Amino acid sequence: MSARGEAVNQKVVDPKAAGPVPRRLPAAAGQAGGGPRWMAAGVPTEKSMTFGPSARRLIGRLRPQRLQLLAVIGLAVTSVVLTVIGPKVLGHATDLIFSGVVGKRLPAGADLAQVVEHERAAGHGGFADLLAHMRVVPGVGIDFNALGRVLALALVLYVAASVLMWVQGYLLNGVVQRTILDLRAEVEEKLNRLPLPYFDNQPRGELLSRVTNDIDNVSQSLQQTLSQLLTSLLTVVGVLIMMFVLSPLLAVIALVAVPLSMVVTKQVAKRSQKQFIAQWSHTGALNAQIEEAFTGHEVVKVFGRQREVQAAFTAKNDELFKASFGAQFVSGIIMPSMMFIGNLSYVAVAVVGGLRVASGAMSLGDVQAFIQYSRQFTQPLTQVASMANLLQSGVASAERVFDLLDAEEQSPDPAEPARVDDRHGRVEFERVSFRYSPDKPLIEDLSLVAEPGHTIAIVGPTGAGKTTLVNLIMRFYELDSGRITLDGVDISTMRRDELRGGIGMVLQDTWLFNGTIRDNIAYGNPDASEEEILAAAKATFVDRFVHSLPDGYDTVIDEEGSNISAGEKQLITIARAFLSRPSLLILDEATSSVDTRTEVLVQRAMAALRSDRTSFVIAHRLSTIRDADLILVMENGRIVEQGTHAELLAAEGAYHRLYNAQFSQTDADAVEVAGAAQR
Structure with missing residues (x-):
């Protein structure tokens, strides 16, 4: 949801407000007026960190689980020690078998030294050297009892290591999942502390991708790599x-492969890291495009732009394919x-x-053990x-x-x-100045007073700064100069x-969550009886259409609110604001989606609600604000x-021109419709 949706057509609550002083974000956040664009293109412009700092910071997030990590390391060390001892034990078993086979072929009762001299004299120097370094009893075969004990020891070692x-x-x-749990919670809290301009600069799909896909990928990566890596x-x-x-000597020969392997790994990793960053950036951009296309699916259908949407999707999908293929291949x-x-x-x-x-420099069992060790040595390197x-x-x-976590937060609340x-x-504006971008002035030296119980209507062309004005009252943005009291x-x-907490806000763009109509109304005041x-629903005429629904107030509204009409959604959001009983009302085209008859009824309800309360009403239909106590006409x-x-x-100034332009067009349309009916 965009940051402007922070208002969500109800009493707005800012759950956490702490952090460093915010910066003013780039001009994409705001045009000439009327607030920033919902979907500013692009991805975050912060400089990418290198692999090392990012990896160290990720590992650092495991610090709260250090006791469990110490236990993990202790268990891993013990398991590895048992595993490493295994080949040496099996090598001893090989020596027992080999010694028994060779000893069986030698004369029984003979002295080993005599046998060695005899073989050397016979010209079998190699075999003599081999016998000299073996524990052989001439005439005695394999000691199966000793062999059994050695094999049993090896079995115990491997079973214990596995357990x-x-x-x-x-x-x-548990360590990884608790870490990811904390990370998700921190991201959620961070989103509540970020200023509105941050969201205005982020495509929603890109932001959702970071909060969902990227965190899930971090979880899987930690889960699959930490244990193996350790x-x-x-x-x-x-x-x-x-x-x-x-x-x-053999150890040095085996180690020659290590620097060569490190050089190869470093060179390949350097190239693949860029590809992985591109892969996830393209994933976020593609998510943003898909989210935008499906949110406006009906508009795409109406204007027959399926081919263009498909072409844009194909192009972005191809970019993601190339980046993913390159990352995985490299x-x-x-x-x-x-x-x-x-x-x-x-x-x-x-x-x-x-x-x-x-x-005779080594026993056969030692060589067998060393070969096993050499495979065990290269295998973990290959796994890494x-x-x-x-x-x-x-x-x-x-x-x-x-x-996202490093993004600058909104200014902290006073101590x-x-x-x-x-x-x-x-409400009083005292010489207020504000601009979204430093080089594009918007509101300059504005002063006005809204007295209690008065209705202040704000009119003007699109981009004049009407919505920005009420956003400043809500303190969604910080002023450049002046103050609001x-x-x-x-x-x-x-x-x-x-x-x-004392302001009720109803927007033209309704926001309802997946829940019952009763729950959506009660969102304005969770403690309401x-x-x-029911009183709020009746006052805003929600009660009039609810009884025609299958489950009445228990009717579940889906996430898009597609099972009720736009006007009915608007009435529910008005009921939500009504229930909060605010001292200050902000209505941004709040009745734009209701029919004329309902609008008259809602205006009556709002008149009762506005008693002894200040109301700021943004309106394009000038007929709805004729009774306002004060009308402000804004331009630039x-x-x-x-x-x-x-x-x-x-x-006969700007308001006169707006009024005549609107109602002259209405009269002309009426004449044309009447003429067509006569024909």
Whole structure:
């Protein structure tokens, strides 16, 4: 919902108002007058952060869960240690089998040293060296009892490691989901603290994409990468230690692949990160386009612009396809590259290890264990490489969410706010100046007084600044100079929720949420009784059409309000404002969607509601504001005329021209219709 929807046709409440002083956003927020555009094109202009700071900031958000994280790390370390010990134990089992096979072939009762000398004298120096470094008992075969104990130990190690890894995954899942829960809550609170211009500069689909798609992507990325990343890094360290214990020479050979792998990963990641940022930017833009097209689906159909909409969708979809394909393809190169480098390292280790076994420098079991370690060493590196695309995608989404969280907030409420204890609704503008863009003046040096109980009508051409004027009363924007007082109190010294709590606002664009008619009316005053709700409905003539609906006041309105007419929606929003019993009313073309007869009835209801209350009425149909106590005629942000209906007509100025233009056209249309009927 756009920020201007913050008013939502009812008593407005600002739940949180804190943060640094806001900046004035670019000119896209405002045209010559009448408020900013609903859908300003483009995406946020903040400079993109690099991968490192974004990743560190994302990891930093896990800090509140540090106790659970310490438990996760402890479980992961223990699990990895048990896993790393496994190959060494299995290598000992291989030595037992090999020693038993070789010992069975040797003469029983012979001394091992004599056997070695005999083999060396026979010209079998390689076999003699091998026997010299083995624990062989000539004539004795495989010790199955010892082998069974070793295999049982290996089984216990692997089972314990798996159980610990499962517990670690369970705890880590809780850590990630609680972190995302806090992130969503923080984003929601941030949205409540952002100034109206921020929303005016954001396509709604783009903003929704950040709040939904990007946060979901961050969640998936953390969930799938943290556990693997932690385990992989610990495995690399543990395996590396065991490799150096077994054979420093083979360890150095295996390590040659590491810098080569890092160079490949760095070069590929540098190119794919840009692609991932582009992918999620195009995703947000496409969401904005889809949301806009489907919101105005009926208009698209009426004007036959399906082909243009389809063409625009296809073009943006193609851009997203190219960015996504590029991101996935480039990052996908990492894993096969790492596997190729790992296989080269494996071949080198196998060849050199075989030579060392033949020379008696290592046992067969140690070489087997080392080969397992070399695979375990390259496997986590390959896993980290395969996670690079997922990690970069998650960090790119996190960066977009952080851009939202870093957006400048509205100015904070005063530490000691002023209050209006006895509200009458006297509003005074004192030399007020305001502009959306520094280089485009809008309201300059405006002064006016609205006395309690008076109805102030504001008329003028589109873009004259009428809606901006009432938005300033609501303090949706901060003034450039001057001040606005409510019953003598400067509104800038009041809390926003305190100020808006006594103001009822009904807009031309209705806003209803998915709920019953009763709930939508009660939104104006959640503490209202059933009798008060029914009284507000009857006073605004909602009661007249509700009984024709299947479930009466319990009829559920869908999100678009498509199951009731535009005029009925307008009446419900008026009832909502009626129920809030405000001291100040702001009506922005509030009866534009109701029929003429209903408008007369609503005007009577509003007359009763306006008793001892100030009302600002923005109107294009001048017939609806003839009885106003004061009519302000605005042009280009300035009040060019003010007075009663009769006074302004007698002056024959801007209001006279507007009135004659409107009713002359109405009379001409009536004559044309009558002539057509006669023909």
